Amino acid sequence: MQRGMYESRAYATLLLKNILEVADPMHIMNLKPLVFTEVSDRISDKATKAALHILVNICPWGRNRHKTVEAGAISVMIELLMDEITHSKIDNVGSNLALLSLNLNAPYKIHSIHME
Numbered sequence: 202m203q204r205g206m207y208e209s210r211a212y213a214t215l216l217l218k219n220i221l222e223v224a225d226p227m228h229i230m231n232l233k234p235l236v237f238t239e240v241s242d243r244i245s246d247k248a249t250k251a252a253l254h255i256l257v258n259i260c261p262w263g264r265n266r267h268k269t270v271e272a273g274a275i276s277v278m279i280e281l282l283m284d285e286i287t288h289s290k291i292d293n294v295g296s297n298l299a300l301l302s303l304n305l306n307a308p309y310k311i312h313s314i315h316m317e
Contacts (some may be wrong), residue, residue, distance in 0.1 A: 211248035218251040221259060230263030237265075237272035253278060 217236070221229060237256075244252075256274055259265045269275060
């Protein structure tokens, strides 16, 4: 995804989000580390939100939490959540950080993140 044009990279992120929403858990547990690096790339607001949804939904499965940390996605997630403060969405920041924490610590639960 890194070599493509802006629009196609954003579309690929949205497509990946839709695919992973219906994917078999075995496939989610065996994702390649490259997926985690690519979804950490801030392409556009819409693609970034889709990437956050991807990360939140795949973190509880297998070694995905470790892959997420190794790809640097956690710092990107925190930066995005902190950016919400400057856009006066302070109410969502605390709950989103709590959900992120739950997803990184709870191995068998899937929590969703709500980003407006």
